[in-house]
Every structure is written in structure tokens, then in C-alpha cells.
Amino acid sequence: MQMGHLENKVKSAYIHIPFCNTICSYCDFCKVYYKTNLIDSYLDSLSMEIAEYYKGELLDTIYIGGGTPSCLSIDKLKRLFSIIDKLKKIDNLEFTFECNPEDINEELLKLLKSWGVNRLSIGVESFNKKILKILNRRYDIDIFSKIDMCKKYFDNINIDLMYAIPSENIDILNNDIDTIIKLDVPHISTYSLIIDKNTVMYNKKYKNIDDELDYDMYKLIIDKLSRYNYHHYEVSNFSKNGYESKHNLTYWNNEYYYGFGVGASGYIDKTRYDNTKSITKYISGCYRLESNKLSYNETVENAFILGFRKIDGINIKDFENRYGFNPRNIDIVKKLVRENKLEISEYNIKINKNYIYTSNDILCEFLGIDYQIEKNKNK
Ligand SMILES: C[S@@+](CC[C@H](N)C(=O)[O-])C[C@H]1O[C@@H](n2cnc3c(N)ncnc32)[C@H](O)[C@@H]1O
Ligand code: SF4
Incomplete structure (x- = not known):
């Protein structure tokens, strides 16, 4: 089926690093506890997957996400970056690396900068200790000093903010928004909590807050961030002018991208694919779980559904x-x-x-x- 020229360029690569030091109570992502002896085998497999599938396209964006990529040691990160170095990149590549606040230090930031990372995405989630405890995330980190440190090396910084967490009320969220505004970063991604099966929260029988409060929280986020010149450019994403996530726009514009790593998904050559979520299988070299060549109708369906996520x-x-x-x-x-x-x-x-x-x-x-x-x- 003839679909026009824009369809054919692979623009982006997502690379999944599944290791985490602790497991958050709400997390349904593809992750495993950090185990030193797994890392090298994982990186070997990642390298082989890239060698097998990457066709040498010039990429506009690379996104290293997780899991917690920042929990790797400096040595392992050097290995990861030398693998990724084989990907060809445009001069003004957007290169994002996900960090958890507790991992941020000068040595890590210098290393990221030296390998060309130019955007950080930091999982802050909340500033409220009670909420962070419910999420099973660290609540003893001085976020202000961490973000100050990041700003010495990077100007393009995203913070993830979660809301609609059981026992959270409008005042708690209001404080979180005020704090995030004070941090003055150019991009904010917001997430209303989803309580998936197979999470600690689900097993502990936590229930979602009611829909009305969820709506009020969403409205509050939009109203406040807009007042501080954050442009609401996607259902849950806000940025200062020019700091929209180019990588995520690849997804929302229904364009091609690689997904490398366990649990990653990609869209190449009219085909959407999901990698295995089993780290054992991934390390043994079985990368793909399934792939599905899209019909014309499915492609157009996606164009509408993804495209309407953008506010414009x-x-x-x-x-x-x-x-x-x-x-x-x-x-x-x-x-x-x-x-x-x-x-x-x-x-x-x-x-x-x-x-x-x-x-x-x-x-x-x-x-x-x-x-x-x-x-x-x-x-
Ligand atoms: C890919 S995840 C992982 C990033 C990183 N490991 C971290 O924890 O910050 C990116 C973001 O998705 C959001 N998220 C993860 N699980 C969620 C859930 N069950 N409900 C709502 N948001 C969630 C969190 O804000 C998280 O920072
Ligand atoms: S939310 Fe992030 S840090 Fe927490 S377990 Fe999931 S991937 Fe790991």
C-alpha cells in the first residue's frame, strides 16, 4: 500500500535497562532487581540485538529508559555507551537518559555528558514523604541540590510527577506542583496512578482515588503549570517553549523507532513488535516476543489515536x-x-x-x- 514518504524514516531508538535497586509498589514495568553478575550478560545480549536488527539509519533521538539505567556502575555505563555508540546520530541528536534522584552525582553527570547525553528524565514522583513511602520510593533525598547539580551539566531536564495516589489530597498535590515549579525545569511529565495487577499496591488492596478527585487534580496541574508558562502539549506532558520531547513526539506522530532491550517495543517497516519480558530468554538471545505487520486500516487508526494525544x-x-x-x-x-x-x-x-x-x-x-x-x- 502506498503511504507516502514520511512513513519510511526510522527516527528514534529506545533502549531498555531493566535493573532497579528497589521495586516501587506501583510498578508494572519490565524490571528486575539489580544483580551485578547479570549486567554483563544483559549488555552482551543488547549488543547482539542491536547488531542483528539495526540497519544503520541516522537517528534523531535516543532514549535510555528503565528500569533504572542510573543504577549501573560507571564501568557498566561506559560499556553501555560504547554499545550505543554504534548507532548513527544526527548532529543535534536528542539523547535522553532516565535517572532516579538517589543515583545523581557529579561523576555520573560528567560521564553522561561526555557520551553525548543532553536530556535527563528524573523520576521524582512526589515531594511528600508520606506519598513516597506509599510508593516505596526513597524520601530522604534533597531534590533541590540534586537538580542544581544536574543544571550544571544539562539544561534540558524532565521531572516525572505522579498524582492520584491513595491518601493524596488536593493540598498535597498543590504543594508538589509548587515545588516542581520552584525547581524550574523545562519539562514535566505527569502520571495519574494506575494500580496494575502484579504490583505490591494491588496485592495490598490499595484502591484508586475517586474519579472526581482525579479530574480535579488533572485540572489543577493544567491550570497551575499553564500559569507558569508550561505549554500543555500532550495529554500529560508540559514543556517550556522548544523543550517538547522529540523522542516522545516520534511515538505520537506514528513514526518509526527501534525498541532495544528486554520488554522494549518498536515500530519499523509497518511492523509493531514487542520484545520478550523474560530476562532469561533475552539473555539467551530470544529477543522478539511477537511482531505484527499493520494493515493500512490499523496504521491510520494509530495515526488518529496517537496524534490526538497531542494538544495541537x-x-x-x-x-x-x-x-x-x-x-x-x-x-x-x-x-x-x-x-x-x-x-x-x-x-x-x-x-x-x-x-x-x-x-x-x-x-x-x-x-x-x-x-x-x-x-x-x-x-
Ligand atoms: C518508565 S517509568 C520508570 C522510570 C524510572 N525507573 C523511575 O522510576 O523514575 C517512567 C514513569 O512512569 C510513571 N509510572 C510508572 N508506573 C506507573 C503507574 N503504575 N501509574 C502511573 N504512573 C506510573 C512514573 O512516573 C515513572 O517515573
Ligand atoms: S518505578 Fe522505576 S525505579 Fe521503581 S521499580 Fe519501576 S522501573 Fe524500577
């Missing part, structure tokens, strides 16, 4: 170039515009901001449509 929505021209029809002409878009749930300008289609919080309902309407028929109707 879908760029009409790009969409038309890539998928062969003008999205404003199709029935479901027309209907949602009539219902005032979508807004159209000359350039963009986006979700009306009053519906962002409940946007899942709108996104579901884009599932199961025969876009091939829509495309033919609109030729």
Missing part, C-alpha cells in the same frame, strides 16, 4: 501526505466536529480541550473504521 492534534497536510486522504473529509471526523468534540483549523484537527480528560471515549470512535473506503470516497 493532527497536522492535516502531513496526514494527507502519509495516508492519502484529507482527514477532515471523513464521516467520523465530521460527526465529532458537529458534536463539538473535535475542532478544525486550516492546519490542524484537535480534540476540544473540554474533552481532553475523557478523550479515550473519542479515540475509541476511530477504531474499526474501513479507512480504505474513506480514502477512495475522498479521492
Whole structure:
């Protein structure tokens, strides 16, 4: 199926480092306890996976996430970076490294800088001791001095903030937002707590806060951050001008990226794939769990669902170039515009901001449509 030129470039690589020193009560990510003797075998496998699948494309963004990449020793990090060094990069690469606050020190920051990292993503989550205890995260760290130290080396810093945690109230969140604003970093990612099965929180029978409070918290975050010039550019992400995450925009723009490492996912050559979540299998060289070549309809579905995560929505021209029809002409878009749930300008289609919080309902309407028929109707 002809889909246009923008579809074909691999832009990004995500690299997963699954090791963590402690396991947080809410965490359903692919992670294992840090074990020194596993690290080298893991890095061997990572190196082999990259050698097997990487086709030499020039990358715009690299993201090392986890797990906790920052818990590796300096020696192991040097090995990791020498593996990643084989990837070809554009000159103004965005290169992100995830850190947990307790791991931040001058030696680590110097090393990251020397290998070309230019963006840090720091899992702060909350500043409230009671909340951090519930999350089973360290609550004895002086975040202000850690962020000051980071700023000596990096200007592009993201902080992750979680909310809607059992026993959290609006005042606690309000304090957290005030504190994060004082830290004055250019990017903030927010996460409403999800209590997944197979987590300590689930087993301890913690319950989600009620929907109304969750909504009030979401509103508070948007209102306060906007007042401090954070641009709300994606459902849960905020940035100062020019500091939007290029890496995450690759995902939301439905563009190609590699996922390397245990539990990683990728999208290459019209195919979405998931790697095994088993570290044993990964180390034995079985990387892929499953891959699924997308039909035209599935590709367009993803373009809508991911694209509408961006507050500015879908760029009409790009969409038309890539998928062969003008999205404003199709029935479901027309209907949602009539219902005032979508807004159209000359350039963009986006979700009306009053519906962002409940946007899942709108996104579901884009599932199961025969876009091939829509495309033919609109030729
Ligand atoms: C990929 S995770 C891991 C990053 C890093 N290991 C850490 O703990 O900070 C990135 C972010 O997802 C968020 N997150 C993880 N599990 C979550 C959950 N169950 N509900 C909501 N947010 C979650 C946290 O804010 C976390 O910082
Ligand atoms: S939230 Fe982060 S640090 Fe905590 S267990 Fe999960 S991956 Fe590890």
C-alpha cells in the first residue's frame, strides 16, 4: 500500500535497562532487581540485538529508559555507551537518559555528558514523604541540590510527577506542583496512578482515588503549570517553549523507532513488535516476543489515536501526505466536529480541550473504521 514518504524514516531508538535497586509498589514495568553478575550478560545480549536488527539509519533521538539505567556502575555505563555508540546520530541528536534522584552525582553527570547525553528524565514522583513511602520510593533525598547539580551539566531536564495516589489530597498535590515549579525545569511529565495487577499496591488492596478527585487534580496541574508558562502539549506532558520531547513526539506522530532491550517495543517497516519480558530468554538471545505487520486500516487508526494525544492534534497536510486522504473529509471526523468534540483549523484537527480528560471515549470512535473506503470516497 502506498503511504507516502514520511512513513519510511526510522527516527528514534529506545533502549531498555531493566535493573532497579528497589521495586516501587506501583510498578508494572519490565524490571528486575539489580544483580551485578547479570549486567554483563544483559549488555552482551543488547549488543547482539542491536547488531542483528539495526540497519544503520541516522537517528534523531535516543532514549535510555528503565528500569533504572542510573543504577549501573560507571564501568557498566561506559560499556553501555560504547554499545550505543554504534548507532548513527544526527548532529543535534536528542539523547535522553532516565535517572532516579538517589543515583545523581557529579561523576555520573560528567560521564553522561561526555557520551553525548543532553536530556535527563528524573523520576521524582512526589515531594511528600508520606506519598513516597506509599510508593516505596526513597524520601530522604534533597531534590533541590540534586537538580542544581544536574543544571550544571544539562539544561534540558524532565521531572516525572505522579498524582492520584491513595491518601493524596488536593493540598498535597498543590504543594508538589509548587515545588516542581520552584525547581524550574523545562519539562514535566505527569502520571495519574494506575494500580496494575502484579504490583505490591494491588496485592495490598490499595484502591484508586475517586474519579472526581482525579479530574480535579488533572485540572489543577493544567491550570497551575499553564500559569507558569508550561505549554500543555500532550495529554500529560508540559514543556517550556522548544523543550517538547522529540523522542516522545516520534511515538505520537506514528513514526518509526527501534525498541532495544528486554520488554522494549518498536515500530519499523509497518511492523509493531514487542520484545520478550523474560530476562532469561533475552539473555539467551530470544529477543522478539511477537511482531505484527499493520494493515493500512490499523496504521491510520494509530495515526488518529496517537496524534490526538497531542494538544495541537493532527497536522492535516502531513496526514494527507502519509495516508492519502484529507482527514477532515471523513464521516467520523465530521460527526465529532458537529458534536463539538473535535475542532478544525486550516492546519490542524484537535480534540476540544473540554474533552481532553475523557478523550479515550473519542479515540475509541476511530477504531474499526474501513479507512480504505474513506480514502477512495475522498479521492
Ligand atoms: C518508565 S517509568 C520508570 C522510570 C524510572 N525507573 C523511575 O522510576 O523514575 C517512567 C514513569 O512512569 C510513571 N509510572 C510508572 N508506573 C506507573 C503507574 N503504575 N501509574 C502511573 N504512573 C506510573 C512514573 O512516573 C515513572 O517515573
Ligand atoms: S518505578 Fe522505576 S525505579 Fe521503581 S521499580 Fe519501576 S522501573 Fe524500577
